[in-house]
Amino acid sequence: MTKASQWFNPPGRYSDGPPLRFTTAAHTDFWQHTHYHFYRDNGHFYYWQSTADQLSLVVEVQVNANSKFDQAGIMLRKDAHNWLKISAEWLSKDQAALGSVNTQNSKSDWASQTIQPATSWTLKVEISQQDAVVFALLGAAWQQLRVLDISHIRENDRICIGIYGCSPDGPGCEVIFHRLDYAESA
Template identity: 30%
Template sequence: MSHHPDAIETVVWSDGTWTTPPAAVRADGDALRVTAAEGSDAWRHTAYGFVHDTEHALLAPLPVGQAMEVVFVADFTEQFDQAGLFVRADEEHWMKAGVEFADGILQAGAVVTDVRSDWSVGPVPEWSGRRVRVRVSRGDDALTVRAGVDDEPLRLVRVAPFRGDVDASAGPLVCGPMRPGLEVVFLSWHRTPADGSLH
């Protein structure tokens, strides 16, 4: 999937708005270091019975026909440490996609929420400590999630229904549900044309 270079737009960190401010955030050259508050997470109802809407997501507009992409370092060690990309229409309609440390292994996956949350993961232990790229393309009725490491090809993670007639925003996400002090280094944030095909 090649993109015309001038179609890639860098989103400036300061252009985003936090859903919940993190415990700490600081610029480090072109990178952004984000420290999660203990207990931060995003989930609605399913299986656990609770609603969490304390995720740290830095959001900017994501119109239909566009994609959002973030790159970060997946240096996680504790249960449910997570980072990636968050797409939000409202409190009951959102998606988070990226990598999460769960049950002793790094997992790539997504939580899709349409009133209730739905979670899918797959193990990617070989991604640990590497630069992870998460990309979400927004189509007329769907979000398409891809992810990969370093300069390897992105792999398809999820295709999820998502209404095209609502305003939505997207951007970097970090959550530390089980502990204080999780710091994630985000290296870049871009908006590009959406991917043209699923495969």
């Protein structure tokens, strides 16, 4: 990746590869209030900043899970109260989930679907000005997971976009990003 990157809550151990890999810390998450009634903003986020109108990020992520809810994927972020995460999440040896959490003004919503566990998952977000379209590669076809307004995440036309990982309930896990394809245009 040629674009300058930085960490928000850097993990204790990481390698920017390729592939980029890191180990999540115990009890880390990005979540704000809704349903679970807790606030966490201590997950690991590796990101780039952009003012481009059109952006896309495709990642292939492997989550070597240890505990329920170990997760990793794509994140768009303004601050602790306004962000979007798109994830592959481990639930059990028999179940995983593809999901997205949109947090606006300190309220998180969660849209998810249960899938079979896999060695890795490929996720994509396409951004056009104030809108985002979220996809997952299922088999040989992209499946649209969500379309949403992200005006609450852009600040003065700037957006932070990158990858994240966290372990809400467990001791931490290894996360490996085998693919990071980032593109932008005016």
